[in-house]
Amino acid sequence: MTDQAYNFAYLDEQTKRMIRRAILKGVAVPGYQVPFASREMPMPYGWGTGGVQVTAACLVPEDRLKVIDQGADDTTNAVSIRKFFQRVAGVAVTEATQEATLIQTRHRIPDTSLSAGQILVYQVPIPEPLRFLEPRESETRKMHELEDYGLMHVKLYEDIARHGQIATSYAYPVKVEDRYVMDPSPIPKFDNPKLSNSPALQLFGAGREQRIYALPPFTHVVSLDFDDHPFVPSKADHACDLCDASDSYLDEVIIDDQGGRMFVCSDTDYCGGRRAAGHVGRLGEEAI
Amino acid sequence: MYVAVKGGERAIDNAHAWLAAERRGDAAVAELSLAQIRAQLSLAVNRVMAEGSLYDADLAALAIKQSRGDLIEAIFLIRAYRTTLPRLGASVPVETAQMAVIRRVSATFKDLPGGQVLGPTFDYTHRLLDFKLAAEGEALAAPATAAADLADVPHVTGFLNRDGLIEANPRSAAQPADLTREPMELPASRALRLQAITRGDEGFILSMAYSTQRGYGRTHAFVGELRIGMVAVEMEIPELGFAVEIGEIELTECETVNQFKGSKTEPPQFTRGYGLVFGQTERKAIAMSLVDRSLRWAELGEENSGAPAQDEEFVLMHADNIQATGFLEHIKLPHYVDFQSELELVRKLRAEVLAGTEAAE
């Protein structure tokens, strides 16, 4: 049931139009960060206000919404955002990736493949991939304009010189359609390959930083690397201890004070689905 | 045995119930009314209105009550409410020269038309705890106040302007951009900068201003004038063809007079810094005028000494306490996934370094 005190999906119509126009510009210029007049939302900046505004601008009453944080549906902030949209938009919700029409996520791309017609909305803290190399917006905007990404390559190269490899494990920068360097939000680099050629539409919202950007379906996205140091998506070198998946991103869980650990899927829906289908991991029998 | 973390929803509901109980506190103590907050914590109300960018003392009092006195949380509540309101239009500029002043001081002239009015200020109170206030039921003698002077109180800077001693400040009919309706674009116009500073965090603006006084981008400010009082707000009604008064608001205005040795195009003269804030908020208004002046270095052809308060992007992008506290506090949220990827990276880097050391031995 929608809360009648608020407009459908909370935002007023003029605000939604402004956000919708920004989303369309983002779609037209993949990877380019479109400035938008982000509104104060009833949750703190840094807690998904950008994603929430993008989701609010996209939702229709018939949507089935899934909200995940760290891959899980039941983390507190995911619960809070899901509840918000149930209240102000009256939409149906689901935890099943395949059933969702719109998925709002923080820090993960689901391990279940997305399909055509789905929209994945990312919460983005710092949309500017060059920000930690050059703090000034006035400078980074110029770099994007001139396609001057030398600073980024220097940084990655220095990593290799010092560590023998690129020491960036999440928010790993990508290049979109051979034009804009883009921050994929703080997803682990394991997820980077899923950005490219996805059948789903991917939208990125940064509320505090007032930016929206997009990857239309089937957009070509490349993780930055060097010929002699190719990009390697990595994860813990284990199988899930609950569902035995070897192709999913794993969280490490400390299970006792003797150094005991287990590795479990970060994507709870993916893991649950596999266990329901009869897959059992190393500790799957005894876990609840 | 491993039990997956579940029950986020129940935890949140319980936390909210607990929070509400803590907010009310001891039920044997009388509950605070909004009228009490509005009347007796009026400077807190003013700060919430100023940084919430919404002139509504009752809502500010409600926000203070709901936030248990956490003013940044109260400002946040007001901002989140404000954003749902439609923008009906823009008022005509308020005439602060026609302010019904309750306080007006100048540090540049001993006496001046309109007079100096000390008003309800803490300035010369001795900061001694008044234990009489601890006992309730105080009876106050009525203060002797001059009847509000209805005549215009001309601005001090106007006197300087008559002699060409201070930069002119021509009126503009252009409608300024609205910071809350358009994304910030840098470099920002002065109007946009002033909007950002007036709703910026009082502590941040105060410290930025203080830094300019201590030499980080010094601007040699005198308080030309500080005034507090009510002004009428008027709006043009297109159907009527003239402006009508729609209400009045309390404002604090500060104009600083700053030394300026002249540039290639301008002769030596004084320059201005400007502060205007909702309510009686003079610390903020003075700080605002110093920061405004400091940010004008490029326009006035001054040298950039690299001081933080001269750095427009630094000041404007970090002044908002709602943005700042949100991003700061978001690091409480789970970061299992990013941390896991860092954990693996550090393990891998360590393994390689250790293997290298062993090989060398």
Add this chain to the structure above:
Amino acid sequence: MTLLALQGGFADAPIASAHAFRAALTALSQPGQILSVTGAAPPAPVSVAAGVLLLTLVDGTTPVHLAGRYDCAALRDWLTFHTGAPLVAPEAASFALGTWADLQPVGRFAQGLPDYPDRSCTLIVEMAALSNTGSRLTGPGIADHARLNLPEVAAFQANRARFPLGFDAFFTAADQIAGLPRSTHVEDF
């Protein structure tokens, strides 16, 4: 202003515009897809689809250019009443409406700035009909290739050559829309 101008808006604006935007989003993010929209009844000669796009995307902050016979009193009044959009010359427009011939030369419309390519115009091109025939489209949003009966090819090739600058286009006919962002490569077929 006539009474007609007051009619033909969305009955339930939040829901109708949500559905319409989703269609516009799909159209622009999957060039070549043809979608149906509903809810607007604009005055002639405007199609339902163009009316829906206008009601969904324009307001007092987005200057609109009406080209050719679309620059008529009935539409001006309708648009003003329902959206408050200022009506302007082509160069100042955020949105422009007309047939492809009316909109020529399209070089007049804002193409964006090198540092702000988003500051560009969106064209709403009225067509007799839309079909998945004719020009071959490739690029972002398209798995392999798509087809759309574009009014011409050269202008869209020139537009793509300026990427990331350029205009974006919606094509409308009756209740149907299709999109062509500046990122799409267009070939004659």
